[in-house]
Amino acid sequence: MTRDQMLAHLRAADAIAREAAAHGHHPFGAVLVGPNDAILMRQGNIDTVHHAETELARRAAAAYSPEFLWTCTLVSTGEPCAMCSGTLYWANIGRLVYGFEETELLALTADHPENPTMSLSSRVVLGSGQKKIEVHGPFPEIEDELVSVHRGFWQR
Secondary structure, three states: OOHHHHHHHHHHHHHHHHHHHHOOOOOOEEEEEOOOOOEEEEEEOOOOOOOHHHHHHHHHHHHOOHHHHOOOEEEEEEOOOHHHHHHHHHHOOOEEEEEEOHHHHHHHHOOOOOOOOOOOOHHHHHHOOOOOOEEEOOOHHHHHHHHOOOOOHHHO
16 A cells, blocks of 8 residues: 555545544544455444444454455554554454554543543554554644544543
C-alpha cells in the first residue's frame, strides 16, 4: 500500500469518525482494506468498550479467514489503544495504519472520564507478540484534519 493510498483510507476513516460524532459517539473511525485496496468494512466508535477498531476486527474475524486477514490492513484515524491493538493481533490482521498518536489524543481529551487514555503504544502491544504486524503512522501531513473533530468534542 502506497503512502497516498494510506492517506486516502485515513480520510475514509475520518468520514466514519465524523458520522460517529454526529450520532453522539466518540469521534473515531476505522476501515478494513483488502489486498486489492478496496474497503471491505467500515466502523465508527460505539461506546467506551466498543471501539471502532475492536468492533471492526471482531466483525472481520467472523467474516474472513485468518489467512485472508493477514493480507488486509486496518486503517484507523487515531492510534489504537491496547484493547484495540490486541484485538487486531488476535484477528490476524497483518497491517495497521493510523493517523495520529495516542499521546496526541491524551492532549485533546485530558482527564475526560470517558477516555482515560493509556500510555501504551500500539507498537509496544503488537511488538510484544509472536507475529510481525506492520505498523504505519502517524501521518503528520493529515493530523490536523483528523484531530479537528476531536477539538471541542471532549470539552462537552
